[in-house]
Amino acid sequence: MPSTKEHYHRQALRGQRPSTLATGAGRMGRGGKNLAPAHGFNRHMSGIVSDIQRFSVHDGPGIRTTVFLKGCQMRCRWCHNPEALRPGPELQLFLDKCIGCGTCFKVCPRGAHGMESGRRVFHRQRCTACGTCARSCYAEALVLVGRQMTAAEVLAEAVQDREFYADSDGGVTISGGEPIFQPAFAREILALCREAGIHTAIETNLAWPWEQVESVLGVTDLVMADIKMMDPAAHRQWTGVTNDMILDNVQRLGRAGRPLVIRTPVIPGVNDTASEIGRVGSLLAGLANLLYYELLPHNPLAAGKYESLGMEQDEFSAPRGVSDKMNALAAEAGKSGVPVRVAGTKG
Numbered sequence: 001m002p003s004t005k006e007h008y009h010r011q012a013l014r015g016q017r018p019s020t021l022a023t024g025a026g027r028m029g030r031g032g033k034n035l036a037p038a039h040g041f042n043r044h045m046s047g048i049v050s051d052i053q054r055f056s057v058h059d060g061p062g063i064r065t066t067v068f069l070k071g072c073q074m075r076c077r078w079c080h081n082p083e084a085l086r087p088g089p090e091l092q093l094f095l096d097k098c099i100g101c102g103t104c105f106k107v108c109p110r111g112a113h114g115m116e117s118g119r120r121v122f123h124r125q126r127c128t129a130c131g132t133c134a135r136s137c138y139a140e141a142l143v144l145v146g147r148q149m150t151a152a153e154v155l156a157e158a159v160q161d162r163e164f165y166a167d168s169d170g171g172v173t174i175s176g177g178e179p180i181f182q183p184a185f186a187r188e189i190l191a192l193c194r195e196a197g198i199h200t201a202i203e204t205n206l207a208w209p210w211e212q213v214e215s216v217l218g219v220t221d222l223v224m225a226d227i228k229m230m231d232p233a234a235h236r237q238w239t240g241v242t243n244d245m246i247l248d249n250v251q252r253l254g255r256a257g258r259p260l261v262i263r264t265p266v267i268p269g270v271n272d273t274a275s276e277i278g279r280v281g282s283l284l285a286g287l288a289n290l291l292y293y294e295l296l297p298h299n300p301l302a303a304g305k306y307e308s309l310g311m312e313q314d315e316f317s318a319p320r321g322v323s324d325k326m327n328a329l330a331a332e333a334g335k336s337g338v339p340v341r342v343a344g345t346k347g
């Protein structure tokens with residue numbers, strides 16, 4: 001017979017809601033704290049979504065729908081979702097797809113597109129993100145990223161794959177950007193999904209006052225959070241914020257008992273050392289609710305996205321996917337006794 005803790009972890013790893021976190025009003029957390037949402041549903045609550053990906057297998061257990069909310073308070077220099085960083089809708093221009101037909105020059109009411117000195121130009125500061133040009137571009141060189149949706153509309157997309165969630169122990173994951181950048185909207189989506197019997201997860205950077213994190217916990221079955229590095233000064237240098245709230249929130253999540261996955265994107269020349277990854281492993285050793293610690297190989301495929309948004313990107317050269325180095329770092333973190341995975345492997 002597995003112990004209660006093993007049973008609880010197996011349920012969470014399969015994307016099932018542990019019996020101690022059963023749905024419904026009046027759910028009680030540790031210490032008798034009520035974890036149910038303290039408000040009625042507001043299906044018409046709206047927010048900005050950058051993308052919805054169905055059949056995702058990288059954002060939590062099973063087959064999932066991942067909802068990417070727009071906006072993030074951090075600026076990690078290796079971010080591979082730059083289109084989700086800024087809060088509002090914005091236009092992407094993929095120059096390699098532009099065939100120079102000139103349609104967008106004519107339809108833009110702001111004169112943002114054109115040719116100058118024989119060169120294709122886009123005056124981003126004139127753009128109001130109305131989307132007219134994107135709808136007219138048959139070459140699909142223009143993409144408007146960021147759409148206003150209600151929580152009910154997000155749910156309507158998510159429930160389409162309910163059978164796949166059931167078959168695979170999957171569910172819905174709110175990602176970003178940063179989900180807690182739009183906390184009320186994120187909470188509403190999660191609450192509606194839970195009400196519909198769908199397992200819920202968030203992927204968060206945790207760089208928020210605890211009250212903000214706690215505001216979504218009651219409707220979240222699984223928290224996936226990043227610890228990018230341990231040194232506060234280096235953290236600020238590479239991400240724009242210090243890590244004090246993140247590290248504090250990890251401990252608080254440990255006390256809250258919510259199933260937790262901690263991840264570290266391993267960035268060459270930034271945090272890819274045994275000492276750095278080993279320190280994270282040691283920090284996690286005391287967390288009873290940690291399902292596993294996951295190392296994410298750097299994804300260098302975002303260059304075209306940065307260019308399409310008129311943003312600068314830092315270069316980090318890395319072998320793609322799992323390497324001997326990633327396995328060695330995982331072994332280092334594992335010395336503290338925590339279960340460690342490298343993304344892209346079965347673990």
Ligand code: SF4
Nearest residue numbers: 098099101102104137
């Ligand atoms: S409509 Fe599209 S393909 Fe035509 S010029 Fe504009 S961006 Fe290029």
Ligand code: SF4
Nearest residue numbers: 108127128130131133
């Ligand atoms: S989104 Fe609207 S304002 Fe912006 S470039 Fe296109 S047509 Fe012009």
